[in-house]
Amino acid sequence: MINQIGNFRDALKLSNTRGGDSNHVASTLDRPDGYALEIQALNAFYGDFLAVRDITLPVSRKGVTAVIGPSGCGKSTLVRCLNRMHELAGGRVEGHVLFEGQDIYARGVDAVELRSRIGMVFQKPNPFPKSIFENLAFGLRINGYPRRELADIVERSLRRAALWDEVKDRLNKNALALSGGQQQRLCIARALAVEPELILMDEPCSALDPMATLAIEDLIRSLAEEYTIVIVTHNMQQAARVSDETVFLTMGEDRAGFMVEHGQTQQIFTNPADKRTEDYITGRFG
Protein backbone atom coordinates (compact mmCIF):
# COMPACT_ATOMS: atom_id res chain seq x y z
CA MET A 1 0.00 0.00 0.00
CA ILE A 2 2.74 2.41 0.88
CA ASN A 3 5.70 2.23 -1.40
CA GLN A 4 6.38 5.77 -2.24
CA ILE A 5 8.87 6.47 0.44
CA GLY A 6 11.17 7.91 -2.11
CA ASN A 7 8.59 10.49 -2.90
CA PHE A 8 8.11 11.26 0.75
CA ARG A 9 11.78 11.71 1.21
CA ASP A 10 12.03 14.03 -1.73
CA ALA A 11 9.19 16.00 -0.33
CA LEU A 12 10.92 16.22 3.01
CA LYS A 13 14.16 17.41 1.56
CA LEU A 14 12.33 20.17 -0.16
CA SER A 15 10.18 21.04 2.79
CA ASN A 16 13.14 21.29 5.09
CA THR A 17 14.69 23.98 2.98
CA ARG A 18 13.15 26.94 4.71
CA GLY A 19 11.10 29.26 2.64
CA GLY A 20 10.70 26.76 -0.18
CA ASP A 21 7.33 26.50 -1.82
CA SER A 22 6.20 23.56 0.24
CA ASN A 23 2.55 23.85 -0.73
CA HIS A 24 3.59 22.89 -4.16
CA VAL A 25 5.51 19.86 -3.00
CA ALA A 26 2.63 18.27 -1.16
CA SER A 27 0.28 18.64 -4.03
CA THR A 28 2.61 16.99 -6.52
CA LEU A 29 2.60 13.79 -4.50
CA ASP A 30 0.17 11.52 -6.22
CA ARG A 31 -1.41 8.70 -4.30
CA PRO A 32 -4.14 6.43 -5.59
CA ASP A 33 -6.45 6.97 -2.64
CA GLY A 34 -5.28 10.47 -1.80
CA TYR A 35 -4.52 11.90 1.59
CA ALA A 36 -6.79 12.37 4.54
CA LEU A 37 -4.68 15.31 5.66
CA GLU A 38 -2.07 17.46 4.03
CA ILE A 39 -0.09 19.64 6.38
CA GLN A 40 1.59 22.43 4.49
CA ALA A 41 4.34 24.69 5.83
CA LEU A 42 2.80 24.68 9.28
CA ASN A 43 4.25 26.87 12.02
CA ALA A 44 2.74 26.72 15.50
CA PHE A 45 3.35 29.36 18.14
CA TYR A 46 2.64 29.89 21.81
CA GLY A 47 2.69 33.66 21.97
CA ASP A 48 6.01 34.54 20.39
CA PHE A 49 7.53 31.14 21.00
CA LEU A 50 7.78 29.03 17.87
CA ALA A 51 6.93 25.51 19.02
CA VAL A 52 6.72 23.74 15.68
CA ARG A 53 8.51 24.90 12.55
CA ASP A 54 7.61 24.46 8.94
CA ILE A 55 6.02 21.04 8.89
CA THR A 56 4.92 19.72 5.54
CA LEU A 57 3.46 16.29 5.84
CA PRO A 58 0.89 14.30 3.94
CA VAL A 59 -1.11 11.82 6.03
CA SER A 60 -2.30 8.80 4.09
CA ARG A 61 -5.93 7.86 4.18
CA LYS A 62 -6.65 4.85 6.40
CA GLY A 63 -3.93 3.36 8.52
CA VAL A 64 -1.87 4.70 11.37
CA THR A 65 0.68 7.49 11.21
CA ALA A 66 2.86 7.67 14.31
CA VAL A 67 4.57 10.87 15.41
CA ILE A 68 7.68 10.19 17.48
CA GLY A 69 10.43 12.34 18.87
CA PRO A 70 12.07 13.53 22.10
CA SER A 71 9.91 15.24 24.68
CA GLY A 72 9.30 18.91 24.05
CA CYS A 73 9.73 18.63 20.31
CA GLY A 74 6.15 19.65 19.59
CA LYS A 75 4.48 16.32 18.81
CA SER A 76 1.38 17.15 20.82
CA THR A 77 1.31 20.70 19.52
CA LEU A 78 1.41 19.35 15.98
CA VAL A 79 -1.61 17.08 16.41
CA ARG A 80 -3.49 19.82 18.26
CA CYS A 81 -3.10 21.94 15.16
CA LEU A 82 -4.92 19.30 13.15
CA ASN A 83 -8.31 19.82 14.83
CA ARG A 84 -7.72 23.45 15.79
CA MET A 85 -7.39 22.69 19.49
CA HIS A 86 -4.07 24.51 19.55
CA GLU A 87 -5.72 27.89 19.26
CA LEU A 88 -7.85 27.24 22.35
CA ALA A 89 -4.81 27.35 24.59
CA GLY A 90 -3.90 30.73 23.15
CA GLY A 91 -1.77 29.23 20.40
CA ARG A 92 -1.30 30.65 16.93
CA VAL A 93 -0.87 28.81 13.66
CA GLU A 94 0.61 29.75 10.30
CA GLY A 95 0.38 27.63 7.19
CA HIS A 96 -2.27 25.27 5.94
CA VAL A 97 -3.82 21.98 6.89
CA LEU A 98 -5.91 20.43 4.16
CA PHE A 99 -8.52 18.03 5.51
CA GLU A 100 -10.12 16.15 2.66
CA GLY A 101 -8.82 18.86 0.39
CA GLN A 102 -10.15 21.79 2.35
CA ASP A 103 -7.93 24.14 4.36
CA ILE A 104 -9.14 24.02 7.95
CA TYR A 105 -7.45 27.35 8.62
CA ALA A 106 -9.21 29.06 5.75
CA ARG A 107 -11.51 31.92 6.64
CA GLY A 108 -15.07 30.86 7.33
CA VAL A 109 -14.23 27.33 8.44
CA ASP A 110 -16.23 26.44 11.54
CA ALA A 111 -13.80 24.93 14.04
CA VAL A 112 -16.66 23.45 16.08
CA GLU A 113 -18.03 21.52 13.13
CA LEU A 114 -14.52 20.50 12.11
CA ARG A 115 -13.89 18.96 15.54
CA SER A 116 -16.98 16.82 15.27
CA ARG A 117 -15.44 15.28 12.14
CA ILE A 118 -12.03 14.73 13.74
CA GLY A 119 -11.97 12.66 16.90
CA MET A 120 -9.37 13.10 19.60
CA VAL A 121 -8.11 10.88 22.38
CA PHE A 122 -6.01 12.45 25.10
CA GLN A 123 -2.99 11.51 27.14
CA LYS A 124 -4.89 10.91 30.34
CA PRO A 125 -8.26 9.19 30.07
CA ASN A 126 -10.77 11.98 30.55
CA PRO A 127 -14.27 10.51 30.71
CA PHE A 128 -17.02 12.85 31.83
CA PRO A 129 -17.98 12.26 35.47
CA LYS A 130 -21.26 10.74 34.35
CA SER A 131 -22.57 7.35 33.42
CA ILE A 132 -20.93 5.29 30.70
CA PHE A 133 -23.99 5.79 28.51
CA GLU A 134 -24.01 9.53 29.04
CA ASN A 135 -20.35 9.74 28.09
CA LEU A 136 -21.21 8.58 24.60
CA ALA A 137 -24.62 10.20 24.38
CA PHE A 138 -23.26 13.71 25.00
CA GLY A 139 -21.40 13.88 21.70
CA LEU A 140 -24.40 12.44 19.87
CA ARG A 141 -26.81 14.94 21.40
CA ILE A 142 -24.74 18.03 20.70
CA ASN A 143 -24.22 16.87 17.15
CA GLY A 144 -27.94 16.47 16.63
CA TYR A 145 -28.34 12.72 16.40
CA PRO A 146 -32.00 11.67 16.81
CA ARG A 147 -32.85 10.52 20.30
CA ARG A 148 -34.15 7.11 19.26
CA GLU A 149 -30.82 6.20 17.65
CA LEU A 150 -28.72 6.94 20.73
CA ALA A 151 -28.89 3.47 22.31
CA ASP A 152 -27.96 1.76 19.05
CA ILE A 153 -25.04 4.03 18.34
CA VAL A 154 -23.80 3.75 21.91
CA GLU A 155 -23.81 -0.02 21.69
CA ARG A 156 -22.17 -0.05 18.28
CA SER A 157 -19.43 2.34 19.40
CA LEU A 158 -18.72 0.43 22.59
CA ARG A 159 -18.50 -2.80 20.58
CA ARG A 160 -16.17 -1.12 18.12
CA ALA A 161 -13.94 -0.03 21.00
CA ALA A 162 -13.96 -3.60 22.39
CA LEU A 163 -15.56 -2.44 25.60
CA TRP A 164 -19.17 -3.58 25.22
CA ASP A 165 -18.83 -6.96 26.90
CA GLU A 166 -17.17 -5.42 29.94
CA VAL A 167 -19.70 -2.65 30.49
CA LYS A 168 -22.99 -3.78 28.95
CA ASP A 169 -24.49 -4.53 32.36
CA ARG A 170 -23.53 -1.22 33.91
CA LEU A 171 -24.12 1.43 31.30
CA ASN A 172 -25.72 3.61 33.94
CA LYS A 173 -22.79 3.35 36.33
CA ASN A 174 -20.23 6.08 36.73
CA ALA A 175 -17.53 6.00 34.07
CA LEU A 176 -14.95 6.96 36.68
CA ALA A 177 -15.42 3.55 38.31
CA LEU A 178 -13.80 1.90 35.29
CA SER A 179 -10.11 1.01 35.25
CA GLY A 180 -7.70 3.34 33.49
CA GLY A 181 -7.52 1.14 30.40
CA GLN A 182 -11.30 0.81 30.23
CA GLN A 183 -11.66 4.56 30.65
CA GLN A 184 -9.33 5.15 27.73
CA ARG A 185 -11.28 2.69 25.57
CA LEU A 186 -14.42 4.50 26.64
CA CYS A 187 -12.84 7.74 25.45
CA ILE A 188 -12.07 6.07 22.13
CA ALA A 189 -15.66 4.80 21.92
CA ARG A 190 -16.86 8.31 22.72
CA ALA A 191 -14.81 9.66 19.83
CA LEU A 192 -16.03 6.89 17.49
CA ALA A 193 -19.68 7.50 18.37
CA VAL A 194 -19.87 10.77 16.45
CA GLU A 195 -18.48 9.02 13.37
CA PRO A 196 -15.28 10.97 12.79
CA GLU A 197 -13.30 10.67 9.62
CA LEU A 198 -9.97 11.00 11.35
CA ILE A 199 -8.83 10.18 14.87
CA LEU A 200 -6.01 11.98 16.64
CA MET A 201 -4.41 10.26 19.62
CA ASP A 202 -2.06 12.14 21.90
CA GLU A 203 0.00 9.54 23.75
CA PRO A 204 -3.11 7.50 24.53
CA CYS A 205 -1.23 4.86 26.51
CA SER A 206 1.17 6.96 28.54
CA ALA A 207 -0.97 6.69 31.68
CA LEU A 208 -1.74 2.98 31.32
CA ASP A 209 -0.18 -0.26 32.49
CA PRO A 210 1.33 -2.70 29.94
CA MET A 211 -1.77 -4.92 29.69
CA ALA A 212 -4.11 -2.00 29.12
CA THR A 213 -1.62 -0.58 26.64
CA LEU A 214 -1.68 -3.82 24.70
CA ALA A 215 -5.49 -3.79 24.56
CA ILE A 216 -5.46 -0.22 23.23
CA GLU A 217 -2.82 -1.08 20.65
CA ASP A 218 -4.91 -4.01 19.40
CA LEU A 219 -7.84 -1.67 19.16
CA ILE A 220 -5.82 0.88 17.21
CA ARG A 221 -4.74 -1.82 14.77
CA SER A 222 -8.30 -2.93 14.16
CA LEU A 223 -9.54 0.65 13.80
CA ALA A 224 -6.84 1.32 11.23
CA GLU A 225 -8.79 -0.71 8.69
CA GLU A 226 -11.53 1.90 8.62
CA TYR A 227 -10.04 5.07 10.00
CA THR A 228 -7.16 7.39 9.50
CA ILE A 229 -5.32 7.62 12.78
CA VAL A 230 -2.54 9.98 13.80
CA ILE A 231 -0.93 8.89 17.04
CA VAL A 232 1.67 10.70 19.08
CA THR A 233 3.81 8.43 21.16
CA HIS A 234 7.00 8.70 23.14
CA ASN A 235 7.26 4.95 23.04
CA MET A 236 9.20 3.84 20.00
CA GLN A 237 8.23 0.21 20.36
CA GLN A 238 4.63 1.30 20.29
CA ALA A 239 5.16 3.28 17.11
CA ALA A 240 6.83 0.23 15.57
CA ARG A 241 3.96 -2.03 16.65
CA VAL A 242 0.95 0.00 15.64
CA SER A 243 1.87 2.35 12.82
CA ASP A 244 2.12 2.08 9.06
CA GLU A 245 3.99 5.31 8.65
CA THR A 246 6.21 7.15 11.08
CA VAL A 247 7.17 10.78 11.38
CA PHE A 248 10.21 11.73 13.39
CA LEU A 249 10.36 15.20 14.91
CA THR A 250 13.17 16.72 16.88
CA MET A 251 13.96 20.21 18.04
CA GLY A 252 16.56 22.72 17.12
CA GLU A 253 18.73 25.04 19.18
CA ASP A 254 15.82 27.45 19.54
CA ARG A 255 13.65 24.63 20.95
CA ALA A 256 11.36 24.76 17.96
CA GLY A 257 10.32 21.31 16.81
CA PHE A 258 10.83 20.37 13.18
CA MET A 259 10.38 17.28 11.09
CA VAL A 260 13.41 15.20 10.29
CA GLU A 261 11.98 12.26 8.46
CA HIS A 262 8.75 10.67 7.35
CA GLY A 263 8.39 7.24 5.85
CA GLN A 264 7.07 3.77 6.13
CA THR A 265 7.45 2.62 9.71
CA GLN A 266 9.50 -0.40 8.82
CA GLN A 267 11.92 1.66 6.82
CA ILE A 268 12.24 4.34 9.53
CA PHE A 269 13.08 1.72 12.11
CA THR A 270 15.36 -0.46 10.00
CA ASN A 271 16.94 1.91 7.59
CA PRO A 272 16.45 5.55 8.54
CA ALA A 273 17.62 8.05 5.98
CA ASP A 274 18.77 10.60 8.52
CA LYS A 275 21.52 10.22 11.09
CA ARG A 276 19.39 11.97 13.75
CA THR A 277 16.57 9.49 13.29
CA GLU A 278 18.98 6.64 13.63
CA ASP A 279 20.46 8.13 16.80
CA TYR A 280 17.03 8.54 18.32
CA ILE A 281 15.80 5.10 17.36
CA THR A 282 18.87 3.38 18.65
CA GLY A 283 18.55 5.29 21.89
CA ARG A 284 21.60 7.47 21.53
CA PHE A 285 19.58 10.54 22.49
CA GLY A 286 16.08 11.56 23.36
Added chain:
Amino acid sequence: MIVGVPFRGLPTPQKKQIRKATDHGFVGLGMLATAFGVFAVGVLLFDVATDGVGVLNWDFLNSFPSRTAEEAGVKPALLGTLWVMAFTALFAVPVGIGAAIYLEEFAGKNLFTKIIEININNLAGVPSVVYGLLGLALFYYWFNLGPSIVTGALTLGLLILPIIIVAAREGLRSVPPSIREAAIALGSTKWQAVRFQVLPVAMPTVLTGVILALARAIGETAPLIVIGAFTSVFFVPTSPTDAFTVLPIQIYSWISRPLAGFQENAAAGMIVLLVVLLSMSSVAVALRHMLAKRRMW
Protein backbone atom coordinates in the same frame (compact mmCIF):
# COMPACT_ATOMS: atom_id res chain seq x y z
CA MET B 1 17.90 -2.02 67.79
CA ILE B 2 18.86 -1.56 64.18
CA VAL B 3 22.28 -2.83 63.32
CA GLY B 4 24.42 -2.70 60.25
CA VAL B 5 23.54 0.67 58.84
CA PRO B 6 25.25 3.54 60.59
CA PHE B 7 22.52 6.13 61.10
CA ARG B 8 24.18 9.49 61.33
CA GLY B 9 21.13 11.70 61.62
CA LEU B 10 20.25 10.56 65.13
CA PRO B 11 19.46 13.66 67.16
CA THR B 12 20.57 14.02 70.73
CA PRO B 13 17.94 12.93 73.25
CA GLN B 14 17.54 16.55 74.27
CA LYS B 15 16.73 17.70 70.72
CA LYS B 16 14.37 14.82 70.35
CA GLN B 17 12.49 15.91 73.42
CA ILE B 18 12.21 19.48 72.19
CA ARG B 19 10.86 18.29 68.87
CA LYS B 20 8.29 16.12 70.54
CA ALA B 21 7.27 18.90 72.90
CA THR B 22 6.77 21.37 70.03
CA ASP B 23 4.67 18.79 68.26
CA HIS B 24 2.42 18.21 71.24
CA GLY B 25 2.36 21.90 72.01
CA PHE B 26 1.03 22.75 68.58
CA VAL B 27 -1.70 20.12 68.76
CA GLY B 28 -2.69 21.56 72.15
CA LEU B 29 -2.84 25.10 70.80
CA GLY B 30 -4.94 24.00 67.88
CA MET B 31 -7.38 22.20 70.15
CA LEU B 32 -7.60 25.25 72.38
CA ALA B 33 -8.45 27.46 69.40
CA THR B 34 -11.14 25.05 68.24
CA ALA B 35 -12.55 24.71 71.74
CA PHE B 36 -12.77 28.48 72.08
CA GLY B 37 -14.88 28.74 68.94
CA VAL B 38 -17.17 25.88 69.95
CA PHE B 39 -17.48 27.31 73.46
CA ALA B 40 -18.43 30.77 72.18
CA VAL B 41 -21.10 29.39 69.88
CA GLY B 42 -22.36 27.12 72.65
CA VAL B 43 -22.70 29.96 75.13
CA LEU B 44 -24.45 32.12 72.56
CA LEU B 45 -26.94 29.41 71.66
CA PHE B 46 -27.56 28.51 75.30
CA ASP B 47 -28.04 32.13 76.31
CA VAL B 48 -30.38 32.88 73.42
CA ALA B 49 -32.31 29.67 73.94
CA THR B 50 -32.87 30.12 77.68
CA ASP B 51 -33.99 33.73 77.19
CA GLY B 52 -36.13 33.22 74.14
CA VAL B 53 -37.64 29.79 74.29
CA GLY B 54 -40.29 30.80 76.82
CA VAL B 55 -41.66 33.47 74.50
CA LEU B 56 -41.49 31.41 71.35
CA ASN B 57 -44.88 30.09 70.33
CA TRP B 58 -47.34 30.34 67.48
CA ASP B 59 -48.68 33.66 68.70
CA PHE B 60 -45.20 35.12 68.64
CA LEU B 61 -44.76 34.06 65.03
CA ASN B 62 -48.22 35.22 64.04
CA SER B 63 -48.42 38.63 65.77
CA PHE B 64 -47.49 42.14 64.83
CA PRO B 65 -45.13 44.28 66.91
CA SER B 66 -46.77 45.85 69.91
CA ARG B 67 -46.18 48.30 72.70
CA THR B 68 -46.50 45.52 75.22
CA ALA B 69 -43.90 42.83 75.13
CA GLU B 70 -46.37 40.02 75.72
CA GLU B 71 -48.41 40.81 72.63
CA ALA B 72 -45.53 41.56 70.26
CA GLY B 73 -44.62 39.14 67.46
CA VAL B 74 -42.38 38.77 64.45
CA LYS B 75 -44.87 38.11 61.67
CA PRO B 76 -44.05 41.13 59.45
CA ALA B 77 -40.32 40.81 60.08
CA LEU B 78 -40.28 37.08 59.33
CA LEU B 79 -42.26 37.50 56.13
CA GLY B 80 -40.16 40.53 55.22
CA THR B 81 -37.00 38.48 55.61
CA LEU B 82 -38.43 35.70 53.45
CA TRP B 83 -39.52 38.14 50.74
CA VAL B 84 -36.21 39.99 50.72
CA MET B 85 -34.14 36.81 50.70
CA ALA B 86 -36.16 35.32 47.86
CA PHE B 87 -35.69 38.39 45.69
CA THR B 88 -32.05 38.77 46.69
CA ALA B 89 -31.38 35.20 45.58
CA LEU B 90 -33.42 35.68 42.42
CA PHE B 91 -31.25 38.64 41.47
CA ALA B 92 -27.81 37.78 42.80
CA VAL B 93 -27.53 34.05 42.02
CA PRO B 94 -28.05 34.12 38.24
CA VAL B 95 -26.09 37.33 37.81
CA GLY B 96 -23.27 36.11 40.03
CA ILE B 97 -22.96 32.71 38.39
CA GLY B 98 -23.26 34.29 34.96
CA ALA B 99 -20.47 36.73 35.70
CA ALA B 100 -18.32 33.94 37.09
CA ILE B 101 -18.86 31.82 33.97
CA TYR B 102 -17.98 34.72 31.73
CA LEU B 103 -14.84 35.66 33.66
CA GLU B 104 -13.64 32.11 34.12
CA GLU B 105 -14.56 30.44 30.84
CA PHE B 106 -14.93 33.07 28.16
CA ALA B 107 -13.04 36.27 28.98
CA GLY B 108 -9.44 36.38 27.85
CA LYS B 109 -6.69 36.90 30.35
CA ASN B 110 -5.83 40.53 29.80
CA LEU B 111 -5.39 43.75 31.77
CA PHE B 112 -9.09 44.51 31.60
CA THR B 113 -10.20 41.22 33.15
CA LYS B 114 -7.41 41.50 35.70
CA ILE B 115 -8.72 44.89 36.81
CA ILE B 116 -12.24 43.51 37.04
CA GLU B 117 -10.97 40.60 39.09
CA ILE B 118 -9.15 42.83 41.56
CA ASN B 119 -12.23 45.03 41.82
CA ILE B 120 -14.51 42.13 42.58
CA ASN B 121 -12.20 40.82 45.26
CA ASN B 122 -12.06 44.27 46.83
CA LEU B 123 -15.81 44.74 46.64
CA ALA B 124 -16.24 41.63 48.80
CA GLY B 125 -14.59 43.60 51.60
CA VAL B 126 -16.50 46.87 51.31
CA PRO B 127 -18.52 47.69 54.47
CA SER B 128 -22.18 46.90 54.00
CA VAL B 129 -23.37 50.39 54.93
CA VAL B 130 -21.63 51.68 51.82
CA TYR B 131 -23.83 49.37 49.75
CA GLY B 132 -26.77 50.89 51.60
CA LEU B 133 -25.78 54.33 50.36
CA LEU B 134 -25.40 52.98 46.84
CA GLY B 135 -28.82 51.36 47.05
CA LEU B 136 -30.31 54.57 48.37
CA ALA B 137 -28.94 56.65 45.52
CA LEU B 138 -29.47 54.10 42.76
CA PHE B 139 -32.58 52.08 43.54
CA TYR B 140 -34.45 54.28 46.01
CA TYR B 141 -34.11 57.61 44.20
CA TRP B 142 -32.89 56.99 40.68
CA PHE B 143 -35.06 53.96 39.89
CA ASN B 144 -37.68 55.48 42.17
CA LEU B 145 -38.37 52.21 43.94
CA GLY B 146 -38.71 53.77 47.39
CA PRO B 147 -38.17 51.88 50.66
CA SER B 148 -39.51 48.69 49.09
CA ILE B 149 -38.64 45.02 49.21
CA VAL B 150 -37.12 45.28 45.72
CA THR B 151 -34.83 48.09 46.80
CA GLY B 152 -33.70 46.02 49.78
CA ALA B 153 -33.25 42.89 47.72
CA LEU B 154 -31.27 44.65 44.98
CA THR B 155 -29.06 46.35 47.56
CA LEU B 156 -28.38 43.09 49.38
CA GLY B 157 -27.91 41.44 46.00
CA LEU B 158 -25.12 43.87 45.13
CA LEU B 159 -23.62 43.25 48.52
CA ILE B 160 -23.36 39.49 48.05
CA LEU B 161 -22.62 39.50 44.33
CA PRO B 162 -18.84 39.54 44.81
CA ILE B 163 -19.05 36.66 47.27
CA ILE B 164 -21.05 34.56 44.82
CA ILE B 165 -18.77 35.44 41.91
CA VAL B 166 -15.62 34.55 43.82
CA ALA B 167 -17.07 31.25 45.05
CA ALA B 168 -18.51 30.30 41.67
CA ARG B 169 -15.20 31.02 39.95
CA GLU B 170 -13.48 28.87 42.53
CA GLY B 171 -15.90 26.07 41.69
CA LEU B 172 -15.42 26.43 37.95
CA ARG B 173 -11.67 26.55 38.32
CA SER B 174 -11.65 23.27 40.23
CA VAL B 175 -13.10 21.42 37.22
CA PRO B 176 -10.16 19.82 35.41
CA PRO B 177 -9.44 21.39 31.99
CA SER B 178 -9.43 17.89 30.51
CA ILE B 179 -13.23 17.82 30.86
CA ARG B 180 -13.52 20.95 28.73
CA GLU B 181 -11.07 19.56 26.18
CA ALA B 182 -13.02 16.32 25.95
CA ALA B 183 -16.24 18.17 25.22
CA ILE B 184 -14.67 20.63 22.77
CA ALA B 185 -12.92 17.81 20.91
CA LEU B 186 -16.30 16.14 20.36
CA GLY B 187 -17.50 19.20 18.51
CA SER B 188 -19.32 20.99 21.28
CA THR B 189 -19.35 24.75 21.45
CA LYS B 190 -17.75 26.40 24.43
CA TRP B 191 -21.16 27.12 25.91
CA GLN B 192 -22.28 23.49 25.52
CA ALA B 193 -19.10 22.32 27.22
CA VAL B 194 -19.70 24.72 30.12
CA ARG B 195 -23.41 24.12 30.40
CA PHE B 196 -23.47 20.33 30.18
CA GLN B 197 -20.09 19.25 31.53
CA VAL B 198 -18.32 21.95 33.53
CA LEU B 199 -21.19 23.58 35.41
CA PRO B 200 -22.72 20.35 36.74
CA VAL B 201 -19.37 19.36 38.18
CA ALA B 202 -18.82 22.81 39.68
CA MET B 203 -22.36 23.14 41.03
CA PRO B 204 -21.82 21.78 44.56
CA THR B 205 -19.03 24.29 45.21
CA VAL B 206 -21.06 27.06 43.62
CA LEU B 207 -24.02 26.23 45.86
CA THR B 208 -21.85 26.37 48.95
CA GLY B 209 -20.81 29.86 47.95
CA VAL B 210 -24.41 30.87 47.33
CA ILE B 211 -25.42 29.73 50.80
CA LEU B 212 -22.54 31.54 52.47
CA ALA B 213 -23.55 34.66 50.58
CA LEU B 214 -27.24 34.39 51.49
CA ALA B 215 -26.30 33.72 55.11
CA ARG B 216 -24.42 36.98 55.06
CA ALA B 217 -27.36 38.82 53.52
CA ILE B 218 -29.92 37.47 55.96
CA GLY B 219 -28.09 39.02 58.90
CA GLU B 220 -27.54 42.45 57.36
CA THR B 221 -29.14 45.45 59.06
CA ALA B 222 -27.15 48.53 58.17
CA PRO B 223 -27.79 48.76 54.40
CA LEU B 224 -31.50 48.11 54.89
CA ILE B 225 -31.81 50.86 57.48
CA VAL B 226 -30.03 53.20 55.09
CA ILE B 227 -32.50 52.47 52.29
CA GLY B 228 -35.35 53.17 54.67
CA ALA B 229 -36.61 49.84 55.92
CA PHE B 230 -38.99 50.39 58.82
CA THR B 231 -38.26 49.24 62.34
CA SER B 232 -41.81 48.29 63.19
CA VAL B 233 -44.22 47.28 60.47
CA PHE B 234 -47.87 46.73 61.21
CA PHE B 235 -48.89 45.09 57.98
CA VAL B 236 -47.85 42.03 56.04
CA PRO B 237 -45.98 42.70 52.77
CA THR B 238 -47.93 41.33 49.83
CA SER B 239 -45.98 42.62 46.85
CA PRO B 240 -42.32 43.35 46.08
CA THR B 241 -43.01 47.08 46.07
CA ASP B 242 -44.29 47.11 49.65
CA ALA B 243 -42.39 48.60 52.53
CA PHE B 244 -40.90 46.05 54.87
CA THR B 245 -38.74 45.22 57.81
CA VAL B 246 -36.53 42.20 58.42
CA LEU B 247 -35.75 40.09 61.45
CA PRO B 248 -32.37 41.61 62.36
CA ILE B 249 -33.88 45.09 62.39
CA GLN B 250 -36.78 43.92 64.52
CA ILE B 251 -34.42 42.18 66.92
CA TYR B 252 -32.29 45.29 67.16
CA SER B 253 -35.28 47.48 67.88
CA TRP B 254 -36.46 45.19 70.67
CA ILE B 255 -33.10 44.78 72.25
CA SER B 256 -32.66 48.54 72.53
CA ARG B 257 -35.82 48.92 74.62
CA PRO B 258 -35.35 49.13 78.36
CA LEU B 259 -38.71 47.62 79.21
CA ALA B 260 -38.69 44.12 80.60
CA GLY B 261 -39.95 41.38 78.29
CA PHE B 262 -38.56 42.87 75.08
CA GLN B 263 -35.17 41.26 75.73
CA GLU B 264 -36.88 37.88 75.68
CA ASN B 265 -38.67 38.83 72.47
CA ALA B 266 -35.33 39.72 70.92
CA ALA B 267 -33.90 36.33 71.92
CA ALA B 268 -36.91 34.55 70.45
CA GLY B 269 -36.46 36.59 67.27
CA MET B 270 -32.88 35.39 67.07
CA ILE B 271 -34.04 31.80 67.34
CA VAL B 272 -36.46 32.39 64.48
CA LEU B 273 -33.67 33.97 62.41
CA LEU B 274 -31.35 31.05 63.11
CA VAL B 275 -34.03 28.55 62.17
CA VAL B 276 -34.66 30.34 58.87
CA LEU B 277 -30.93 30.39 58.18
CA LEU B 278 -30.50 26.72 59.06
CA SER B 279 -33.41 25.61 56.91
CA MET B 280 -31.96 27.56 53.99
CA SER B 281 -28.61 25.84 54.49
CA SER B 282 -30.16 22.43 54.77
CA VAL B 283 -32.03 22.90 51.51
CA ALA B 284 -28.71 23.75 49.91
CA VAL B 285 -26.96 20.79 51.49
CA ALA B 286 -29.72 18.47 50.28
CA LEU B 287 -29.55 19.98 46.81
CA ARG B 288 -25.79 19.62 46.75
CA HIS B 289 -26.04 16.02 47.85
CA MET B 290 -28.58 15.28 45.16
CA LEU B 291 -26.49 16.90 42.46
CA ALA B 292 -23.33 15.17 43.56
CA LYS B 293 -25.12 11.84 43.50
CA ARG B 294 -26.60 12.37 40.08
CA ARG B 295 -23.45 13.80 38.54
CA MET B 296 -21.27 11.25 40.23
CA TRP B 297 -18.18 13.32 40.68
